[in-house]
Amino acid sequence: MYAFDIERPASVADAVAALGTEDAQALGGGQTLIPTLKQRLAAPSRLVSLSGVTEMQGVASEAGNIRIGGATTHATVASQVGGTYPALADLAANIGDPAVRNRGTIGGSLANNDPAACYPAAALGSGATIITNKRQIAADDYFQGMFTTALEEGEIITAVSFPVPEKANYQKFVQPASRFALVGVFVAKYSDGVRVAVTGASNEGVHRWSAAEEALSGNFSADAIADLSVSADDLINDLHGSAEYRAHLVKVMTGRAVAAAM
Amino acid sequence: MTKVTMTVNGKSVSGDVEGRTLLSSFLREDLRLTGTHIGCDTSQCGACVVHVNGEAVKSCAMFALEADGADVTTIEGQANADGSLNTIQQAFQDHHGLQCGFCTPGMVMSAAALLKDNPKPSEAEIREYLEGNICRCTGYHNIVKAIMAASGQDVSAIAAE
Ligand SMILES: Cc1cc2nc3c(=O)[nH]c(=O)nc-3n(C[C@H](O)[C@H](O)[C@H](O)COP(=O)(O)OP(=O)(O)OC[C@H]3O[C@@H](n4cnc5c(N)ncnc54)[C@H](O)[C@@H]3O)c2cc1C
Ligand code: FES
Ligand code: FES
Numbered sequence: 001m002y003a004f005d006i007e008r009p010a011s012v013a014d015a016v017a018a019l020g021t022e023d024a025q026a027l028g029g030g031q032t033l034i035p036t037l038k039q040r041l042a043a044p045s046r047l048v049s050l051s052g053v054t055e056m057q058g059v060a061s062e063a064g065n066i067r068i069g070g071a072t073t074h075a076t077v078a079s080q081v082g083g084t085y086p087a088l089a090d091l092a093a094n095i096g097d098p099a100v101r102n103r104g105t106i107g108g109s110l111a112n113n114d115p116a117a118c119y120p121a122a123a124l125g126s127g128a129t130i131i132t133n134k135r136q137i138a139a140d141d142y143f144q145g146m147f148t149t150a151l152e153e154g155e156i157i158t159a160v161s162f163p164v165p166e167k168a169n170y171q172k173f174v175q176p177a178s179r180f181a182l183v184g185v186f187v188a189k190y191s192d193g194v195r196v197a198v199t200g201a202s203n204e205g206v207h208r209w210s211a212a213e214e215a216l217s218g219n220f221s222a223d224a225i226a227d228l229s230v231s232a233d234d235l236i237n238d239l240h241g242s243a244e245y246r247a248h249l250v251k252v253m254t255g256r257a258v259a260a261a262m
Numbered sequence: 263m264t265k266v267t268m269t270v271n272g273k274s275v276s277g278d279v280e281g282r283t284l285l286s287s288f289l290r291e292d293l294r295l296t297g298t299h300i301g302c303d304t305s306q307c308g309a310c311v312v313h314v315n316g317e318a319v320k321s322c323a324m325f326a327l328e329a330d331g332a333d334v335t336t337i338e339g340q341a342n343a344d345g346s347l348n349t350i351q352q353a354f355q356d357h358h359g360l361q362c363g364f365c366t367p368g369m370v371m372s373a374a375a376l377l378k379d380n381p382k383p384s385e386a387e388i389r390e391y392l393e394g395n396i397c398r399c400t401g402y403h404n405i406v407k408a409i410m411a412a413s414g415q416d417v418s419a420i421a422a423e
Pocket of ligand 2: 299300301302303304305306307310320321322
């Protein structure tokens with residue numbers, strides 16, 4: 001690692017001010033950023049740790065929504081969200097391993113937007129709102145391709161608000177070496193329709209599968225997608241799985257998620 | 263350099279660290295607590311697991327400065343006050359849960375974190391909890407067996423000796 005300073009602000013305002021200096025970068029749980037720094041793929045002069053910002057921690061229910069602070073760990077979501085939004089708690093409980101979940105945060109995961117990460121599928125599949133120190137961003141506008149988001153320089157995710165669906169489920173086909181998703185599908189049924197978000201599959205990162213959404217909005221059962229097929233064009237093709245294999249998995253995981261949704 | 267102070271295995275310690283000093287480096291190089299092992303340094307293997315404020319974390323993926331003021335427990339803090347092995351450590355010995363021993367500190371720390379939250383885990387729960395702890399020697403069966411035994415459960419149904 002190149003040398004840098006670490007700041008530990010206690011409020012969003014102080015964090016944003018510290019991030020205003022040149023080459024400063026936010027530090028969430030460090031589960032992605034620390035390995036990146038070790039490889040010298042990033043060279044910030046200052047890290048601004050968000051772990052001491054109490055207003056960015058924790059979970060609250062508000063009028064049909066669940067709001068999760070941007071610095072809330074995966075372990076906290078797994079243990080505290082189950083009563084309100086079980087599919088989201090399950091997703092968090094299956095990220096990486098226990099030690100990763102004790103440090104990694106929802107804000108860090110969404111800011112990073114790894115094409116195989118789990119939270120992006122939940123946020124897009126729920127039509128969540130990403131709340132930053134400056135504005136509110138709809139998930140549909142937030143994700144802009146792998147490792148790319150609508151966040152601007154120095155902007156931090158202070159919270160994420162998820163509308164709680166009638167039913168939902170996340171199915172992750174684990175890539176066992178990385179513990180990320182080889183393909184993961186998040187399905188959520190709302191009174192006004194169904195959303196289906198796919199992670200792990202595409203060179204474009206997390207995306208919605210609109211044909212399945214349409215079919216499932218009319219008939220919420222795995223049979224509804226039986227006649228659909230997924231094109232392998234533009235899907236990830238690597239040593240872990242071919243594009244055709246991933247295309248097949250998208251449909252299988254969608255069917256499983258619908259069948260398991262509760 | 264910035265001064266950090268934390269409690270490690272019940273004792274207050276302090277030292278001067280850089281921003282980039284990892285908790286694992288502080289423990290091993292400054293405090294000379296070399297029981298915490300570095301197997302990969304890429305967050306994959308779990309040999310470096312310690313407890314920070316009671317939670318299992320990979321000490322190679324946390325900065326020492328972030329543990330300022332925290333209560334840290336390492337493998338050196340596991341033995342009983344008279345120096346004898348604690349229940350989990352003794353079970354690893356009794357059930358041959360280690361061979362080269364490189365992964366063992368992380369395995370024991372993960373096991374301790376699991377049993378604190380879930381005193382009687384099933385075999386499947388143990389295997390799932392150890393997902394982030396890699397062992398290249400034992401094939402895991404005897405580790406699972408040791409943790410079952412440490413939690414006071416019957417181990418006769420678990421495969422392989
Ligand atoms: C072994 C292992 C297995 C994993 N398995 C999975 C998995 O199965 N599924 C999965 O989804 N993820 C997985 N991860 C990734 C994990 O979820 C990370 O915690 C997450 O991607 C990054 O979150 P973090 O809080 O650690 O962020 P950091 O690593 O601290 O930061 C990541 C990036 O986000 C920025 N950032 C951090 N917080 C904020 C914020 N609040 N606002 C704006 N920017 C911010 C940082 O500047 C940095 O660019 C795994 C990681 C490891 C090491
Ligand atoms: S050394 Fe920390 S996970 Fe391997
Ligand atoms: S005993 Fe050798 S790595 Fe586990």
